Every structure is written in structure tokens, then in C-alpha cells.
Amino acid sequence: MAEKHHDEGGSNRECHPNSSDVISGNFLKGLRVLVFDKDQDYLLELEKYLKDFLYEVTCCNDEERAMYLLRNHRDRFDIALIEVQKTDADKLRLLSGIRSEMDIPIIIMSKDDSLLSMANWMSHGACDYLIKPLRTEDLRFLFKHLAKKIQGNRIMEDPDEQVKDPDEQVKEDDHELDRDQASTAKKRRVVWDDGLHKKFIDAVEYLGLAKAVPKKILEIMNVENITRENVASHLQKYRISIKDKKNNQIKTDEMNQSLLIPQEGRMYVREEVPNFYEGRNVQFPTHHINNIPHPSVQQHTMNPNHLTRHLMPPPGHHHDGVSIAVSGRNLVMTHQHHLHHQVSEFNAEETLAYNNFNEDGPTNLASLFTQNSEEVSLFHYPQQSGNGVCFTIPNNPQNPAMAPTTIPNNHHLSSSLEVMNVHQNAPPSILHFTSFPSTSYTHTSYLNQQENGGFNFNSGYFVSNKFEPKHEGGR
DNA sequence: AAACAAATAT
């Protein structure tokens, strides 16, 4: 295994003739290497070899210090040689972290020659994996990991700068360097954790959003190691996030305000209706519609004139009473079968038709807007499928029109709507049931209403606004 | 030079 690896390393070298050419003269001079090994003796040996290649070497046998140097002085190193004992998860994470924050190639040295170990480290961002004991060749060609950058950043810009006085080695942590440009290390990736972000926010608020520009924010934040660019980038993101928030707020506001509630005690008739709603969605006032014949019966009845004759439930499948509560957000049907109460939500798919009667016969859908008691009948609308509440069109009872339960203003007209438009000018989306939560409202039960004077299954249908929020579920 | 937005890269 070890041998295989080394062989590959050998062939690799052959693969970089260009780098070698460029670099062969003085390329290695001053390559700044950070070396960590627990074994002090081995460390010294490494150092000796590396210095033979004219590398700048910083040795360290304290792991924490090595990490510290890497993190906080990355501009001082071009590459790091890190010895590891075994692949423990903490170190792997550390490696990943370092890799994400900086651009220093990290080469792992280990006695573990298993493929598993190698793969593990490599997959966590190691640039190479050298098996101990190292060969001098391994060290000589460390630069291969940097060939590109060396060409791009260092050699071409300022080759002489590479030659450094060894005495200028990093010895004190606080020694400032100004080699950002020449360094192969990328700028530290700023992690805007809560603390840093707070400082940012404080600065922005102090300055006022309008006057908060990167430079000033940076001054006020008074944080080391971050650049104006960092702040600019963060500010850009921050502004976008503010804009997004605003948009969302506006959107939800619009959603919340979009339901237009008809004026109480008013009738909206015919042409008034489009004027009234002006393309907005409408939330109905609360109604109770009681004594609804069972849908299975209603299906027989297309002609509302026949409706009253067919109201009786089919044999063995009748209800003693059915009532429906309608609000903008709720449509609940209560069946009363003998003495058992059942509550069921209307399926949004279910198509119902409103047919409005009084002594003069069918009136108009305006009664749906009134808070007053009205006679209303419901029946199944058998022809059209899809979501909708149907109502008959005044003076044209043969042709019930259909209003989908939930149609936003901008909704593309469906075929069912076209039916409505053909027959009458009643606008779409005038009936707007956004949802039917089963517990948000319930309504006065059939029995209660019966006590209140009652009504007769065959004599018409009662709409009231006795709609009380409560949570018993009508049981 | 600084700020910025947008696009693009890491």
C-alpha cells in the first residue's frame, strides 16, 4: 500500500514538467512551510531537510499552537505539513474547517498506511497524504501543490520576495505581516456568527441605514481581521434580506386584506356586483343555510322549479335535517339523522348550487350578500365538475352558473367560469372560500333553530347570520 | 477611491 502510494507520487512528479521548469531555478526558495509533528526529533529532522530545499520552515510540536498559527497567521504560510496519529473525528473536522476558511494546502503525514486512512483524510480536504517515514523526494516536491499559485501569484509578481531572511521567521504571534497580495492564502472566510452580526447590526443602526456604508461600519464595528470587502459583502446580503422581508410582509398584508367583506344590510344586485368587488376577492358574511336536501336527491334536480318537489331524501337515506354554515372561511354541513348529529366539512370538490327563492320565484344572488334571513336552497350542480358553489341566475333558472369557491383575481378563467359568464355578468371569484377549517366556527344547530320557530323541509330554506365562533364542533 | 448592485465563483 505504502509503496503504491509512493510510486504514484513518483509518476506525479513526472507530470509537472512545466511547474518544474518554472520553478527549478529558485522556485522553492522561501516556500513557507508550517510543520507539525509531535515527535520533536523527527521534527528537527524534517526541518533540516526542508531547509536544505531552501524552504522557510516553521516547526511546531504543539498541536494547538500549530492550529492557532494556521488560523491566525495563514498569510505566513504557503503550505502545512501536519502529522496525525490516527484519523480521529475531531481532527478531521478541524481539517475541514481549516480548509473552508483558508486556502493553504494541507498535507497529512501519518504512519498509518491504510487506504482507508488516506482516503479519509484526503476526502476531508488534505492535499496529499504522506506515509511516514517520509522520503526526501516527498519533501522536495511539496511545491507541486502550489504550482499554479506560485506561477500566478508569487513568482510572476515578485520573485525576489520569496527570499526571506530566516531570522524573520514567525516567532511572535502578534507580529503583523503585510503580505496579503503575495500570499497564496486566501482571505480568511469570515464567519458571521451571532456576535459578529450583532456588531454589524449595531453599527448599522448607529449610523442609520441610509448612512451605513461599509467603511464606516467597519470603523464602528472595530473588529480585527475583517476587511471593508467583508463588510460590503455582508451589507449587500443584509440589504437584500431586508428587501425580501419587506416584500413578504407586503405580500402577506395583501393576502390578509384581500378579502372584501360586503356591507351589512346591503344588497348587491347585478351590475352592482362587479363594481362592488372591483376584481378583489370577496368574503361572504356568515350565513346559515338550513334544511338542505341531501345531495343525492338534489342531483336529480336541474330545474330549480322542480327542486321543491324533489327535496325529500331517498328512502332509507334521509336526513331529518341538514344545515350548512357558510362563511368566508368555513363551510360546514351538519346532518341530523334521527337523533344523531353528524358534522361534515364540505369537500372543496363538491359542487353546490344556490337557488334563491321567494314568493315571486327565484330572485337573485344578491341575497347571498345580505345579513337578513333569506330563503335559499342548495342543490347539487350535476353538470359541471370542479370546485364551485353554484347559484341560479335570476330569470334564467334553467342555467345555473357557477362560481368557483376559490378564485384569485388573476386566476385564469376555467371552463366553469365561462359558463357563468355566458349566462350572466356575475363575475368570477365573487364567492371566495379560501379554506374550510372544521373547528374554527360552528353554527347554531338545526335543533336550536327549530326551537326558534322552525321551518319546514319543503317550504324553503333559511339563511341567517347566527354564526358563533366556538369549538364544540357541532356535536 | 468608494460605493453599489448584479453576476459569478468558491
Add this chain to the structure above:
DNA sequence: GATATTTGTT
């Protein structure tokens, strides 16, 4: 996905 970097504009 977050941050950095680049680009083009003011």
C-alpha cells in the same frame, strides 16, 4: 448556502 470576488456603473 453563505460568503467572496469580480465586474461594470455611478
